[in-house]
Amino acid sequence: MSHSDRTAAQEPEAQEPSAQEPNGHGQAVHRLTVRDSPTPGTRRRPSSGSLLASELKQLFRRRRTQAMLLALAAIPVVIAVVVRVSSAVPPGRGPAFLxxxxxxxLFVAVTAMLVSVPLFLPxxxxxxxxxTIAGEAGLGTLRYLLVAPAGRVRLLLVKYAGAAVFCISAPLAVALAGxxxxxxxxxxGPVALLSGDLVEPDEALVRMLLIAxxxxxxxxxxxxxxxxxxxxTDVPVGAMAATIVLSVVSQVLDQLPQLEWLHPWxxxxxxxxxxxxLRQxxxxxxxxxxxxxxxxYIAVFGALAYGRFVSKDVLS
Amino acid sequence: MTAIWLRWTPAVAVPAVIAAGVLAGSLPASARDPLPEKTPAQVLAMIGQHQTKSFSGTVEQSSELGLPDVPQVGPTPGAGTGSLAELLTGPHSARVYVDGPTKARIQVMDRMAERDAVRQGNELWLYNSKDNTATHVTLPAAASKESRSHDVPAGVTTPEELAAKMLEKLDGSTDVAVAEDTEVAGRAAYNLVLTPRSAMTLVGSVAVAVDGENGLPLSVEVRARGQQEPAFRTAFSNLTLGAPDAALFNFSPPPGASVKELAVPAKPNGMKGQVDKNRTGKDLADKNPAGRNTDNKDLRGHAPTVTGSGWERIVGIPAPSASAPSESGESGKQSVDRLLNDPLLRQATVTVQGGRAISTSLVNVLLTDDGRTFVGSVPLERLQAAAAAR
Structure with a gap:
């Protein structure tokens, strides 16, 4: 449940920070720079698998993560209920397939996946x-993670893998709920594709999983x-907001014909x-x-994250 | 310091590697053997003789005609999808499957939608996924080979058809040359360049890429005078020779689609006019690249007048007389009005001396105040002069 699970398990002598207690990053007491090279031999390096498992456990046990998945699953439910109780939608209006x-x-899932792309998923x-990183830093648990002999690169990889698993589960939640x-x-029944051809429901499900x-x-x-x-940053909200804003900015830029040369990038x-x-x-x-x-993008920003994280002084 | 420098190395190296990869990818492959030299006549003959009857491929079309762009925003099909002018603005891509003269399928891939034309034997289906409508046409048996160019829906024309149409028009008015070999869809191709000898036309040049192996036209590019980018370009972005999957040509409309049956008059030509009414875009698309194929069925029965010759040709359509409805049930004026009902074209119309004009980089259309219409690939002043001459 708390961030300390894994730290405590791997390193019983580490002090458990409590989430309620102000963790006081920036305080002089904590101004010791933790490097990712603990003396070898003194501690067992945890396997990457167990690191990832505990990261996933922590991610998906969070109320916030569960709430977000539930909210995503609510999109198709809302669409379906509204369509069910309202009169027929004329073709060509609203999102495609409505x-x-x-x-x-089965079109509930397709429509919901379509409308969740621009904003809800990002x-x-x-x-x-x-x-990923700023959250641990904000809670003051980052340096404990690094004291545990995980290594910064591995921590970065595990954090990214956790986010990637969420990337898989979020569209899946929409598709399955839909x-x-x-x-x-x-x-x-049989589903008509964009090309007008029909496919059986089981193949339609396969295509839906492909869309996810x-x-x-x-x-x-x-x-x-x-x-x-x-x-x-050590302020997770800042990183979250910046990420979301970037996705919106990128979509806006994609609409400007003056920047056509930039669009494929x-x-x-x-x-x-x-x-x-959905074509045949x-x-x-x-x-x-x-x-x-x-x-x-993964290569470029992964390399940037590596450069930043490995050379960062972790103070909190 | 060295350690920190090392840590940032990947952040510098990765973009550098990507940039290098992109640059290397954009360079033309130079290792290819040059094609044997051919004269323009030989290249023309290759087109005439090509035996490629079965292929599948993707056609990319782009236009820079100076018409307003259709914004494509969000998870809905573009607002103008299906409208006439929309097909002449911005990029489009279509998948083409052809197996012999009587089996063809063209899929215009719109954003979150698709327009299909499927022909098998004498059955022709047109389907639009945006409004879920299907149109069924039974072609008369006589309409075999020629009609293939007619069942292409709205706008996206295969390079093969367009090239044939243009090369027909070759005469003393045009300089034909074979330029340096090009590469289209990964295939080496002859580059046939047609340049109008007249300085009075809007068309700068027309380039047709002809497959060096089998003579299939792979791309058509129309340039306008004084414009950097091609005004119109259609090209295969990939091409696979050989028969496509036969199941692709079996089409029946999905349940829930509204199906319209179109009766085809005995004359095979009539079909085109009929289809035009429902599949907007064909008429302007015809008019577009060479700008002179204006013997449109919509306009028939009003004896359009033609002035000038070659690239300078101007077609004038007299004002309709109320007592003489054309056989397609629609007068020239009405079809012009119908064109102007298209919001995008209405937006592109400007008021000029003597009427209104739609100016594109390749074709000018003048609608005079007294109801006449003049069309030509010439500057607007020439149209105005032609209008004033009568």
Whole structure:
């Protein structure tokens, strides 16, 4: 539950900081710089697997994380209920596929995934990724993590992996909740793709999982940006806000025709490219382009985060 | 200090590596063997003889005609999707599947939507996912090969068709040359460049890339005078030879779609006019690149007058007389009004001396106050002069 679980387990002699107590970063008492090279042999290096497991446990046990996943799952529920109680939507109005929901419940998931792309998903990712390092620093637990012989690079990797797992679970929450509520409230049958061809519900589910995978990949770049911003500050809210603002700014820039040369380089540029997964045959080009672009962002901001975090004086 | 410098090395190296990779990727592959020399006539013959009947590929089209852009925001299909002018602004991409003369499928990939045209034998289906509408046309048996160029929906034309159309127009008015080889969709291609000899046309040059192996036109690029970027470009971005999956040509409208049946008159030509009414865009798309293919079915029955020749040709459409509705049930004026109902085109219309004009970098259209219409790839003053001459 608390940040100290893993620190305490690995290092029983470490003092447990309590979350309520002001941790007083910046105080002279704490002004000892903790380096990531403890004397070898004195402590067992925890395996990366157990580090990741405890990171995930901590992440998904947090009320905040659970609340965000629940809020994401509520999007399709709201859409489905509204469509259910209101009159038919004329085609061509509102988000794509909205008019199809009453004919086929699986479109609830597609519509919900569509509307959550510009804001809701980046919002939750910003909170998780911005919190990675700065959150520990803000609570004063970062230096305990580094006293434990985990190594800064490994800590960074584990933190990023935790954020990546959230990137996978967030779109999945939308997709599964959407498919579930659609199945409950509406008839489910063969799904018409954008090309007009029909696919059976089981293949439609596969395509939905592919869309979730596409969105997860889309969010990995943003996570890397959030991780880097998180190493810059001890105030987690600052890193979260900066990450979210960046995702909005990037989307705004993507709309300006004057900046056409820049568009292919924006990490949000391919966020809506998952439409190609709803065509027959599936267009994989946009999936590949997006993956390449996000890999570039991960490499650049991962390297920046490394440079910053390894040379950082950890005071809190 | 050295240690800190070392720690920041990846942050510098990674962008450098990415930049190097991008630069290397954008350089043309120079290792390719040059194609054997050919004269323009030989390249033209290659196009005429090409036997490539089955292929699948992606066509990218971009236009810089000076029309206003359609903003594409958020998770909805673009506001103007399906509108006539929208197809002539900004980029579009379409997937093309062709297997012989009677099986074809074209998918115009819009944002969160798709427009399809599927032809198998004499069955033609048009489908638009945005409003979930389908149109079914049964082609008369006679409309076999020629009509293939007609069942392309709205706007995105395959390079093959466009090249054939333009090369027909070759005469003394045009300088034809083979420029340096290019590469389109990863294939080496001859670059056939047509330059109008007249200085009075808006068209600067037309370049057609012809596949060095099989003669299939791979790209068409139309440049306007005094404009850096191509005014219109359509090109394969990838191309696979060989028959596509046969299941692609089996189409039936999804349940819930509103289906419209179109009757086809006995004359195969009539089909085009009919389809035009529902699939906007074809008429202007026809008019667009060469600007002179104006014997439109919409305008028939009013004996359009043609002045000038070659690239300077101006087509004048007289004001409609109320007593003579054309056989397609729609007069030229009405079709012009219909064009102007398109919000984007209305936005592009400016008031000039003697009427209103739609100016693009390739084609000018003058709508005179007394209801006549003049179209040509010439400066607006020439249209005004032609209008004043009568």
């Amino acid at each position: 008019d199809r929901i009453s004919q086929n419940g 919002l939750t990712i910003g909170v998780v990724a911005g919190d 498919a579930g509520i659609g199945w409950v409230l509406f008839p489910v 995978a596409y969105q997860a990949v889309s969010l990995l770049g943003l996570s890397a940006i959030g991780l880097f911003l998180s190493t810059l 924006l990490f949000t540029h391919n966020w809506f490219g998952f439409a190609d997964l 045959p599936i267009g994989w080009d946009s999936f590949g382009d997006n993956a390449l672009l996000q890999a570039g």
